[in-house]
Each structure stands twice: as structure tokens, then as C-alpha cells.
Amino acid sequence: MLISCKKATEFIEKKDIFGLTKKEQFQLDLHVFLCAKCKKYQRLSEELDHTLRHFFMSKSDEELKLSDDKKEKIKDALKK
């Protein structure tokens, strides 16, 4: 029933993306209850989520255009 730290931290990510089965949730809760390091990682993981979301959001408004130079190169590639 007891899972390793590696497994527990994997479950933390799985929970966030797909959700856990009842058994997995119980295994994770029990592990985090007993393991201070993984309890801390659970919070660190949330901080990482927060940082990543913030980072990508701040970049998402940037104008993304293909350079004219590259467009001409693509047209040249068609002629080959």
C-alpha cells in the first residue's frame, strides 16, 4: 500500500492532469501525511504550476510572424 517518493510525486502530476483513482488518491494522501519532503514538493509543484502559467501567459500576446526572408525561401523551395 505504501508508495515511494518518486511514485508519490508522479501521482501529484497525474492528479492535476487526469485525476487519480480512489486507491491512488488514498496512497498519495497517506504518503504525503507521512513524508514531509513530499508534502513540501506538493507545494513546490503548485509554485511551479503558477510560475509556468504566468510565464506563458506573459508571452502569449507577442506577435508571431514569419519573416519575409523565410517566406521567399519557402517559395524558392517549391521551385526545386
Add this chain to the structure above:
Amino acid sequence: MDTVDNVSEWVNDYSDELFAWALKRTQNVHLSEDLVQDTFVAAYQSVERYKGESSPKTWLHSILKHKMMDHFRKEKVKEKYENQSAFFQKNESWDKHNNPTLWSTMDVTLLDNPGFNEAFASCLEKLPQKWKTAVVGKYLTDKKAGDICKELSITTSNYWQIVHRAKLNLRNCIELNWFQD
């Protein structure tokens, strides 16, 4: 009008959009340029199969999607990323040099610090391309996990394992390059 002119016209009309789509997902200018070029070359080579049932835009998009899937199917992730011995011991408990510590990112000034963002960007840059795209999929797009897996040619369990490993690597990289200075 011959086919070259036709497809060149499409380059004018749709290449920006296709490029933006690829760049958003890969966060990699060079790869996105290559994928867009491959898309138009493939479109040119199979233009007689395009029957005008969908718009050129939709057709080009589906080619680009397949090009991206092909790319990720072929991408090999270096072994040093696959094994997590840097983070966990043999018995799968935390390596003593890697015990989790908190960042206090809830402190907004850290996330708005240009230096931190620069360090973060360069750490993100170091991840294998497939991982980066998985991470972008989770945090930037509002797409369903299933669709992201399809685009990356990975299974669902692969997906959360990749995001998990990417986060461990990012954390390590940031702690070395930012917090320890």
C-alpha cells in the same frame, strides 16, 4: 496560374498563421520555420489531391499537424533526461541533495523580475523539445489532455510523466542558476 504560383499565393496568405500555431506549441523559431516549410513543400507535392472540399487553410493546417506529429515521433530524448537518478535514490526516496524547498513564487515581484524570467526561459530552452511542447500544452493551451497526447504521439501516462520530469528538471535548473547566485 500554375501550381507554384498557387502554392506561393498560399505562402503569402497562410504562412504567418501556420508559423504562429507551430511557434506557440514548440516555443522554437527554427523548428517552426522548418515545419512550415515542410508543410508547403508537401502541399505542393500533393496539390492534385487537394480537391477544394475544405479551405486551403484547413488543408494546410492538417498537413502541419501531421508534420509536427512525425517530428515528435522521431525525436529521441537523451538518456540523462529519461533517468531521474539525479532526483531520487535507488530506493526512490529523495536524493539528499535534492530535497524540495519552496520558492515563494506567490510573491509577484519574483515573477515580474526580468532576470528571473530570463533564467526561467533559458532553463525551459534546455528541455527536450517534446517535453517543452508537453509543458506548453498543459499551461498555455486550453486543449484537452487527449488532444495534446495525439499531437505529441505519446500515451496519456507518458504525458503526465513527461510533465512531471520536466518540472523536476526545471526546478533543478532554476535553483542552480537563480536561487544559488
